[in-house]
Amino acid sequence: MLRVLGIDCGGSTTRAVLVEEGKPVWTGLGGPSNLSSSPNELTRKSITAAIEGCPDAAAVCGAFAGLITDNQKKAAEELLQPFFPQAPITAVTDFEAALVACGDDIDVCVLAGTGSLICSFGTNGALHRSGGRGYLLGDEGSAFQYGRDALLHFLDGPPDDISAQLVEGVTSAFGSAKKSEVIMAVYAAEDKAKRIAGLAEPFAEDALRGTLYALKSLRIHTSKLAHVVSQHLRQYHSKLKSARIGCQGGLWSSDVFRDIFAERLGFWCKVDDILVDFDLPAPVYGAAEIARRLL
Known part of the structure:
Protein backbone atom coordinates (compact mmCIF):
# COMPACT_ATOMS: atom_id res chain seq x y z
CA MET A 1 0.00 0.00 0.00
CA VAL A 100 -8.82 18.39 8.62
CA ALA A 101 -7.55 16.23 11.49
CA CYS A 102 -10.64 17.16 13.52
CA GLY A 103 -12.90 15.33 11.08
CA ASP A 104 -16.36 16.14 9.78
CA ASP A 105 -18.06 16.20 13.19
CA ILE A 106 -16.32 19.43 14.28
CA ASP A 107 -17.68 22.85 13.29
CA VAL A 108 -14.81 25.06 14.47
CA CYS A 109 -11.18 24.27 15.32
CA VAL A 110 -9.33 26.19 18.05
CA LEU A 111 -5.61 25.74 17.51
CA ALA A 112 -3.47 26.75 20.50
CA GLY A 113 0.20 25.97 20.87
CA THR A 114 3.02 28.49 20.68
CA GLY A 115 0.47 30.65 18.83
CA SER A 116 -3.29 30.44 18.38
CA LEU A 117 -5.87 30.61 15.60
CA ILE A 118 -9.54 29.81 14.97
CA CYS A 119 -10.64 28.16 11.71
CA SER A 120 -13.51 26.34 10.03
CA PHE A 121 -14.84 25.26 6.67
CA GLY A 122 -17.85 27.11 5.30
CA THR A 123 -20.83 25.41 3.68
CA ASN A 124 -19.18 25.93 0.28
CA GLY A 125 -15.90 24.39 1.45
CA ALA A 126 -14.12 27.73 1.86
CA LEU A 127 -11.54 27.87 4.65
CA HIS A 128 -12.27 30.64 7.17
CA ARG A 129 -9.86 31.88 9.84
CA SER A 130 -9.88 34.30 12.76
CA GLY A 131 -7.22 35.45 15.20
CA GLY A 132 -3.60 34.46 14.79
CA ARG A 133 -1.26 37.24 13.56
CA GLY A 134 1.72 36.02 15.59
CA TYR A 135 2.89 36.68 19.13
CA LEU A 136 3.52 40.40 18.54
CA LEU A 137 0.05 41.23 17.21
CA GLY A 138 -2.29 38.53 18.46
CA ASP A 139 -2.21 34.81 19.32
CA GLU A 140 -4.75 35.27 22.10
CA GLY A 141 -4.80 32.48 24.66
CA SER A 142 -1.64 30.86 23.30
CA ALA A 143 1.20 29.23 25.22
CA PHE A 144 3.31 32.28 24.41
CA GLN A 145 0.92 34.61 26.24
CA TYR A 146 0.93 32.44 29.37
CA GLY A 147 4.68 31.97 29.16
CA ARG A 148 5.20 35.72 28.83
CA ASP A 149 3.13 36.35 31.96
CA ALA A 150 5.13 33.70 33.80
CA LEU A 151 8.38 35.32 32.69
CA LEU A 152 7.18 38.76 33.81
CA HIS A 153 6.23 37.29 37.18
CA PHE A 154 9.73 35.82 37.44
CA LEU A 155 11.24 39.24 36.67
CA ASP A 156 8.90 41.41 38.76
CA GLY A 157 7.21 39.21 41.37
CA PRO A 158 8.09 38.96 45.08
CA PRO A 159 10.92 36.43 45.52
CA ASP A 160 8.89 34.33 47.95
CA ASP A 161 6.07 34.06 45.39
CA ILE A 162 8.22 32.69 42.55
CA SER A 163 7.97 28.90 42.43
CA ALA A 164 10.93 26.58 42.12
CA GLN A 165 9.34 25.15 38.97
CA LEU A 166 9.25 28.59 37.35
CA VAL A 167 12.87 29.30 38.27
CA GLU A 168 13.85 25.93 36.83
CA GLY A 169 11.87 26.59 33.65
CA VAL A 170 13.43 30.02 33.11
CA THR A 171 16.92 28.67 33.77
CA SER A 172 16.38 25.83 31.32
CA ALA A 173 15.01 28.16 28.64
CA PHE A 174 17.52 31.00 28.97
CA GLY A 175 20.58 29.49 30.62
CA SER A 176 20.49 31.59 33.79
CA ALA A 177 18.35 32.56 36.75
CA LYS A 178 19.97 36.00 36.94
CA LYS A 179 17.37 38.51 35.78
CA SER A 180 19.68 40.73 33.74
CA GLU A 181 21.09 37.70 31.93
CA VAL A 182 17.62 36.31 31.28
CA ILE A 183 16.52 39.59 29.66
CA MET A 184 19.61 39.59 27.44
CA ALA A 185 19.00 35.96 26.48
CA VAL A 186 15.37 36.67 25.56
CA TYR A 187 16.32 39.37 23.07
CA ALA A 188 19.26 37.40 21.68
CA ALA A 189 17.35 34.16 21.08
CA GLU A 190 16.33 33.36 17.49
CA ASP A 191 13.57 31.10 18.82
CA LYS A 192 12.35 33.40 21.61
CA ALA A 193 8.68 32.59 20.94
CA LYS A 194 9.34 28.88 21.46
CA ARG A 195 11.36 29.45 24.63
CA ILE A 196 8.81 31.76 26.19
CA ALA A 197 5.94 29.47 25.20
CA GLY A 198 7.74 26.66 27.01
CA LEU A 199 7.12 28.50 30.28
CA ALA A 200 3.42 27.68 29.94
CA GLU A 201 4.25 24.40 31.69
CA PRO A 202 5.48 25.94 34.98
CA PHE A 203 2.70 28.52 34.55
CA ALA A 204 0.15 25.69 34.66
CA GLU A 205 1.74 24.36 37.84
CA ASP A 206 1.56 27.84 39.37
CA ALA A 207 -2.13 28.03 38.43
CA LEU A 208 -2.77 24.69 40.14
CA ARG A 209 -1.07 26.08 43.25
CA GLY A 210 -3.44 29.05 43.16
CA THR A 211 -0.75 31.65 42.48
CA LEU A 212 -2.53 34.97 41.93
CA TYR A 213 -0.67 36.09 38.78
CA ALA A 214 -1.42 32.75 37.08
CA LEU A 215 -5.11 32.70 38.00
CA LYS A 216 -5.50 36.28 36.75
CA SER A 217 -3.66 35.54 33.51
CA LEU A 218 -5.64 32.36 32.96
CA ARG A 219 -8.98 34.16 33.18
CA ILE A 220 -7.85 37.05 30.95
CA HIS A 221 -6.35 34.98 28.14
CA THR A 222 -8.97 32.22 28.03
CA SER A 223 -11.63 34.94 27.84
CA LYS A 224 -9.83 36.64 24.95
CA LEU A 225 -9.55 33.36 23.05
CA ALA A 226 -13.19 32.44 23.72
CA HIS A 227 -14.20 35.90 22.49
CA VAL A 228 -12.37 35.30 19.19
CA VAL A 229 -14.30 32.02 18.86
CA SER A 230 -17.59 33.84 19.45
CA GLN A 231 -16.72 36.43 16.79
CA HIS A 232 -15.84 33.63 14.36
CA LEU A 233 -19.16 31.91 14.98
CA ARG A 234 -21.09 35.14 14.45
CA GLN A 235 -19.27 35.95 11.22
CA TYR A 236 -19.14 32.53 9.56
CA HIS A 237 -21.70 30.29 11.30
CA SER A 238 -24.45 32.61 12.46
CA LYS A 239 -27.19 30.01 11.90
CA LEU A 240 -25.67 27.37 14.16
CA LYS A 241 -27.75 26.52 17.21
CA SER A 242 -25.32 23.92 18.52
CA ALA A 243 -21.56 24.39 18.06
CA ARG A 244 -19.02 21.58 18.10
CA ILE A 245 -15.59 22.99 18.99
CA GLY A 246 -12.43 20.95 18.40
CA CYS A 247 -9.32 22.03 20.33
CA GLN A 248 -5.95 21.24 18.76
CA GLY A 249 -2.39 22.02 19.84
CA GLY A 250 -0.06 21.37 22.73
CA LEU A 251 -1.64 23.87 25.13
CA TRP A 252 -4.64 21.62 25.65
CA SER A 253 -2.57 18.79 27.10
CA SER A 254 -3.13 20.42 30.51
CA ASP A 255 -6.53 20.33 32.22
CA VAL A 256 -5.70 23.75 33.69
CA PHE A 257 -6.37 25.35 30.31
CA ARG A 258 -9.13 22.97 29.23
CA ASP A 259 -11.55 23.49 32.08
CA ILE A 260 -11.65 27.28 32.21
CA PHE A 261 -11.66 27.61 28.41
CA ALA A 262 -14.74 25.38 28.13
CA GLU A 263 -16.42 27.52 30.80
CA ARG A 264 -15.48 30.77 29.03
CA LEU A 265 -16.83 29.44 25.72
CA GLY A 266 -20.19 28.96 27.39
CA PHE A 267 -20.13 32.57 28.52
CA TRP A 268 -19.08 34.20 25.24
CA CYS A 269 -20.67 32.06 22.53
CA LYS A 270 -24.34 32.82 21.99
CA VAL A 271 -25.54 29.39 20.88
CA ASP A 272 -27.95 26.98 22.53
CA ASP A 273 -25.38 24.25 23.12
CA ILE A 274 -21.60 23.84 22.92
CA LEU A 275 -19.69 20.57 22.71
CA VAL A 276 -15.93 20.89 23.25
CA ASP A 277 -13.60 18.05 22.22
CA PHE A 278 -9.98 18.18 23.41
CA ASP A 279 -8.99 14.64 22.39
CA LEU A 280 -8.67 14.65 18.62
CA PRO A 281 -6.10 13.26 16.16
CA ALA A 282 -3.04 15.53 16.06
Whole structure:
Protein backbone atom coordinates (compact mmCIF):
# COMPACT_ATOMS: atom_id res chain seq x y z
CA MET A 1 0.00 0.00 0.00
CA LEU A 2 1.08 3.58 -0.62
CA ARG A 3 2.49 5.56 2.27
CA VAL A 4 1.91 9.29 2.71
CA LEU A 5 3.88 11.75 4.83
CA GLY A 6 2.47 14.57 6.91
CA ILE A 7 4.75 17.21 8.43
CA ASP A 8 3.45 19.64 11.05
CA CYS A 9 5.82 22.62 11.08
CA GLY A 10 5.10 24.62 14.22
CA GLY A 11 6.55 27.48 16.19
CA SER A 12 8.12 25.16 18.75
CA THR A 13 8.29 21.70 17.18
CA THR A 14 8.26 19.99 13.80
CA ARG A 15 6.49 16.63 13.76
CA ALA A 16 6.39 14.11 10.93
CA VAL A 17 4.29 10.97 10.51
CA LEU A 18 4.28 8.41 7.70
CA VAL A 19 0.84 6.85 7.35
CA GLU A 20 -0.15 3.61 5.64
CA GLU A 21 -3.82 2.56 5.48
CA GLY A 22 -4.68 5.20 8.08
CA LYS A 23 -2.09 4.01 10.60
CA PRO A 24 1.29 5.55 11.53
CA VAL A 25 4.29 3.45 10.50
CA TRP A 26 7.06 5.99 11.20
CA THR A 27 7.41 9.26 13.12
CA GLY A 28 10.02 12.01 13.35
CA LEU A 29 10.67 15.12 15.43
CA GLY A 30 12.53 18.40 14.93
CA GLY A 31 12.72 21.97 16.22
CA PRO A 32 10.76 25.14 15.30
CA SER A 33 9.85 25.85 11.67
CA ASN A 34 7.44 28.80 11.58
CA LEU A 35 7.76 30.36 8.12
CA SER A 36 7.25 33.89 9.41
CA SER A 37 9.18 33.89 12.69
CA SER A 38 11.83 31.15 12.45
CA PRO A 39 15.02 31.99 10.51
CA ASN A 40 15.21 30.16 7.18
CA GLU A 41 18.22 28.08 8.17
CA LEU A 42 16.60 27.06 11.45
CA THR A 43 13.46 25.99 9.56
CA ARG A 44 15.56 23.92 7.18
CA LYS A 45 17.45 22.24 10.03
CA SER A 46 14.24 21.49 11.92
CA ILE A 47 12.58 19.85 8.93
CA THR A 48 15.75 17.92 8.11
CA ALA A 49 15.84 16.56 11.66
CA ALA A 50 12.14 15.68 11.61
CA ILE A 51 12.30 13.63 8.40
CA GLU A 52 15.73 12.06 8.90
CA GLY A 53 15.46 8.35 8.26
CA CYS A 54 11.96 8.57 6.80
CA PRO A 55 11.17 5.79 4.30
CA ASP A 56 9.96 6.72 0.82
CA ALA A 57 6.62 8.50 0.69
CA ALA A 58 4.16 8.47 -2.21
CA ALA A 59 2.97 12.00 -1.39
CA VAL A 60 3.96 14.70 1.09
CA CYS A 61 2.16 17.58 2.79
CA GLY A 62 3.93 20.16 4.92
CA ALA A 63 1.59 22.11 7.20
CA PHE A 64 3.34 25.32 8.21
CA ALA A 65 2.76 27.83 10.97
CA GLY A 66 3.34 31.33 9.63
CA LEU A 67 2.42 30.48 6.03
CA ILE A 68 0.73 33.66 4.85
CA THR A 69 1.59 34.40 1.22
CA ASP A 70 1.67 32.49 -2.06
CA ASN A 71 5.41 33.14 -2.22
CA GLN A 72 5.86 31.44 1.15
CA LYS A 73 3.82 28.47 -0.05
CA LYS A 74 6.01 28.13 -3.13
CA ALA A 75 9.20 28.46 -1.05
CA ALA A 76 7.97 25.81 1.40
CA GLU A 77 7.22 23.36 -1.40
CA GLU A 78 10.63 24.04 -2.94
CA LEU A 79 12.20 23.38 0.46
CA LEU A 80 10.50 19.98 0.75
CA GLN A 81 10.87 18.79 -2.85
CA PRO A 82 14.58 17.79 -2.76
CA PHE A 83 13.90 15.42 0.13
CA PHE A 84 11.23 13.58 -1.89
CA PRO A 85 12.02 14.30 -5.55
CA GLN A 86 9.59 11.72 -6.98
CA ALA A 87 6.59 12.54 -4.79
CA PRO A 88 3.84 15.12 -5.29
CA ILE A 89 4.21 17.78 -2.59
CA THR A 90 2.01 20.51 -1.21
CA ALA A 91 2.39 23.09 1.54
CA VAL A 92 -0.64 24.29 3.50
CA THR A 93 -1.23 26.31 6.63
CA ASP A 94 -0.90 24.52 9.94
CA PHE A 95 -4.47 25.40 10.82
CA GLU A 96 -5.88 23.74 7.71
CA ALA A 97 -4.17 20.50 8.71
CA ALA A 98 -5.47 20.85 12.27
CA LEU A 99 -9.00 21.37 10.98
CA VAL A 100 -8.82 18.39 8.62
CA ALA A 101 -7.55 16.23 11.49
CA CYS A 102 -10.64 17.16 13.52
CA GLY A 103 -12.90 15.33 11.08
CA ASP A 104 -16.36 16.14 9.78
CA ASP A 105 -18.06 16.20 13.19
CA ILE A 106 -16.32 19.43 14.28
CA ASP A 107 -17.68 22.85 13.29
CA VAL A 108 -14.81 25.06 14.47
CA CYS A 109 -11.18 24.27 15.32
CA VAL A 110 -9.33 26.19 18.05
CA LEU A 111 -5.61 25.74 17.51
CA ALA A 112 -3.47 26.75 20.50
CA GLY A 113 0.20 25.97 20.87
CA THR A 114 3.02 28.49 20.68
CA GLY A 115 0.47 30.65 18.83
CA SER A 116 -3.29 30.44 18.38
CA LEU A 117 -5.87 30.61 15.60
CA ILE A 118 -9.54 29.81 14.97
CA CYS A 119 -10.64 28.16 11.71
CA SER A 120 -13.51 26.34 10.03
CA PHE A 121 -14.84 25.26 6.67
CA GLY A 122 -17.85 27.11 5.30
CA THR A 123 -20.83 25.41 3.68
CA ASN A 124 -19.18 25.93 0.28
CA GLY A 125 -15.90 24.39 1.45
CA ALA A 126 -14.12 27.73 1.86
CA LEU A 127 -11.54 27.87 4.65
CA HIS A 128 -12.27 30.64 7.17
CA ARG A 129 -9.86 31.88 9.84
CA SER A 130 -9.88 34.30 12.76
CA GLY A 131 -7.22 35.45 15.20
CA GLY A 132 -3.60 34.46 14.79
CA ARG A 133 -1.26 37.24 13.56
CA GLY A 134 1.72 36.02 15.59
CA TYR A 135 2.89 36.68 19.13
CA LEU A 136 3.52 40.40 18.54
CA LEU A 137 0.05 41.23 17.21
CA GLY A 138 -2.29 38.53 18.46
CA ASP A 139 -2.21 34.81 19.32
CA GLU A 140 -4.75 35.27 22.10
CA GLY A 141 -4.80 32.48 24.66
CA SER A 142 -1.64 30.86 23.30
CA ALA A 143 1.20 29.23 25.22
CA PHE A 144 3.31 32.28 24.41
CA GLN A 145 0.92 34.61 26.24
CA TYR A 146 0.93 32.44 29.37
CA GLY A 147 4.68 31.97 29.16
CA ARG A 148 5.20 35.72 28.83
CA ASP A 149 3.13 36.35 31.96
CA ALA A 150 5.13 33.70 33.80
CA LEU A 151 8.38 35.32 32.69
CA LEU A 152 7.18 38.76 33.81
CA HIS A 153 6.23 37.29 37.18
CA PHE A 154 9.73 35.82 37.44
CA LEU A 155 11.24 39.24 36.67
CA ASP A 156 8.90 41.41 38.76
CA GLY A 157 7.21 39.21 41.37
CA PRO A 158 8.09 38.96 45.08
CA PRO A 159 10.92 36.43 45.52
CA ASP A 160 8.89 34.33 47.95
CA ASP A 161 6.07 34.06 45.39
CA ILE A 162 8.22 32.69 42.55
CA SER A 163 7.97 28.90 42.43
CA ALA A 164 10.93 26.58 42.12
CA GLN A 165 9.34 25.15 38.97
CA LEU A 166 9.25 28.59 37.35
CA VAL A 167 12.87 29.30 38.27
CA GLU A 168 13.85 25.93 36.83
CA GLY A 169 11.87 26.59 33.65
CA VAL A 170 13.43 30.02 33.11
CA THR A 171 16.92 28.67 33.77
CA SER A 172 16.38 25.83 31.32
CA ALA A 173 15.01 28.16 28.64
CA PHE A 174 17.52 31.00 28.97
CA GLY A 175 20.58 29.49 30.62
CA SER A 176 20.49 31.59 33.79
CA ALA A 177 18.35 32.56 36.75
CA LYS A 178 19.97 36.00 36.94
CA LYS A 179 17.37 38.51 35.78
CA SER A 180 19.68 40.73 33.74
CA GLU A 181 21.09 37.70 31.93
CA VAL A 182 17.62 36.31 31.28
CA ILE A 183 16.52 39.59 29.66
CA MET A 184 19.61 39.59 27.44
CA ALA A 185 19.00 35.96 26.48
CA VAL A 186 15.37 36.67 25.56
CA TYR A 187 16.32 39.37 23.07
CA ALA A 188 19.26 37.40 21.68
CA ALA A 189 17.35 34.16 21.08
CA GLU A 190 16.33 33.36 17.49
CA ASP A 191 13.57 31.10 18.82
CA LYS A 192 12.35 33.40 21.61
CA ALA A 193 8.68 32.59 20.94
CA LYS A 194 9.34 28.88 21.46
CA ARG A 195 11.36 29.45 24.63
CA ILE A 196 8.81 31.76 26.19
CA ALA A 197 5.94 29.47 25.20
CA GLY A 198 7.74 26.66 27.01
CA LEU A 199 7.12 28.50 30.28
CA ALA A 200 3.42 27.68 29.94
CA GLU A 201 4.25 24.40 31.69
CA PRO A 202 5.48 25.94 34.98
CA PHE A 203 2.70 28.52 34.55
CA ALA A 204 0.15 25.69 34.66
CA GLU A 205 1.74 24.36 37.84
CA ASP A 206 1.56 27.84 39.37
CA ALA A 207 -2.13 28.03 38.43
CA LEU A 208 -2.77 24.69 40.14
CA ARG A 209 -1.07 26.08 43.25
CA GLY A 210 -3.44 29.05 43.16
CA THR A 211 -0.75 31.65 42.48
CA LEU A 212 -2.53 34.97 41.93
CA TYR A 213 -0.67 36.09 38.78
CA ALA A 214 -1.42 32.75 37.08
CA LEU A 215 -5.11 32.70 38.00
CA LYS A 216 -5.50 36.28 36.75
CA SER A 217 -3.66 35.54 33.51
CA LEU A 218 -5.64 32.36 32.96
CA ARG A 219 -8.98 34.16 33.18
CA ILE A 220 -7.85 37.05 30.95
CA HIS A 221 -6.35 34.98 28.14
CA THR A 222 -8.97 32.22 28.03
CA SER A 223 -11.63 34.94 27.84
CA LYS A 224 -9.83 36.64 24.95
CA LEU A 225 -9.55 33.36 23.05
CA ALA A 226 -13.19 32.44 23.72
CA HIS A 227 -14.20 35.90 22.49
CA VAL A 228 -12.37 35.30 19.19
CA VAL A 229 -14.30 32.02 18.86
CA SER A 230 -17.59 33.84 19.45
CA GLN A 231 -16.72 36.43 16.79
CA HIS A 232 -15.84 33.63 14.36
CA LEU A 233 -19.16 31.91 14.98
CA ARG A 234 -21.09 35.14 14.45
CA GLN A 235 -19.27 35.95 11.22
CA TYR A 236 -19.14 32.53 9.56
CA HIS A 237 -21.70 30.29 11.30
CA SER A 238 -24.45 32.61 12.46
CA LYS A 239 -27.19 30.01 11.90
CA LEU A 240 -25.67 27.37 14.16
CA LYS A 241 -27.75 26.52 17.21
CA SER A 242 -25.32 23.92 18.52
CA ALA A 243 -21.56 24.39 18.06
CA ARG A 244 -19.02 21.58 18.10
CA ILE A 245 -15.59 22.99 18.99
CA GLY A 246 -12.43 20.95 18.40
CA CYS A 247 -9.32 22.03 20.33
CA GLN A 248 -5.95 21.24 18.76
CA GLY A 249 -2.39 22.02 19.84
CA GLY A 250 -0.06 21.37 22.73
CA LEU A 251 -1.64 23.87 25.13
CA TRP A 252 -4.64 21.62 25.65
CA SER A 253 -2.57 18.79 27.10
CA SER A 254 -3.13 20.42 30.51
CA ASP A 255 -6.53 20.33 32.22
CA VAL A 256 -5.70 23.75 33.69
CA PHE A 257 -6.37 25.35 30.31
CA ARG A 258 -9.13 22.97 29.23
CA ASP A 259 -11.55 23.49 32.08
CA ILE A 260 -11.65 27.28 32.21
CA PHE A 261 -11.66 27.61 28.41
CA ALA A 262 -14.74 25.38 28.13
CA GLU A 263 -16.42 27.52 30.80
CA ARG A 264 -15.48 30.77 29.03
CA LEU A 265 -16.83 29.44 25.72
CA GLY A 266 -20.19 28.96 27.39
CA PHE A 267 -20.13 32.57 28.52
CA TRP A 268 -19.08 34.20 25.24
CA CYS A 269 -20.67 32.06 22.53
CA LYS A 270 -24.34 32.82 21.99
CA VAL A 271 -25.54 29.39 20.88
CA ASP A 272 -27.95 26.98 22.53
CA ASP A 273 -25.38 24.25 23.12
CA ILE A 274 -21.60 23.84 22.92
CA LEU A 275 -19.69 20.57 22.71
CA VAL A 276 -15.93 20.89 23.25
CA ASP A 277 -13.60 18.05 22.22
CA PHE A 278 -9.98 18.18 23.41
CA ASP A 279 -8.99 14.64 22.39
CA LEU A 280 -8.67 14.65 18.62
CA PRO A 281 -6.10 13.26 16.16
CA ALA A 282 -3.04 15.53 16.06
CA PRO A 283 -2.71 18.10 13.23
CA VAL A 284 0.11 16.10 11.68
CA TYR A 285 -2.48 13.45 10.77
CA GLY A 286 -4.46 16.14 9.00
CA ALA A 287 -1.34 16.90 6.96
CA ALA A 288 -1.04 13.20 6.11
CA GLU A 289 -4.69 13.14 4.99
CA ILE A 290 -4.09 16.16 2.74
CA ALA A 291 -1.07 14.33 1.29
CA ARG A 292 -3.28 11.27 0.62
CA ARG A 293 -5.64 13.47 -1.39
CA LEU A 294 -2.78 14.29 -3.78
CA LEU A 295 -2.77 10.70 -5.06
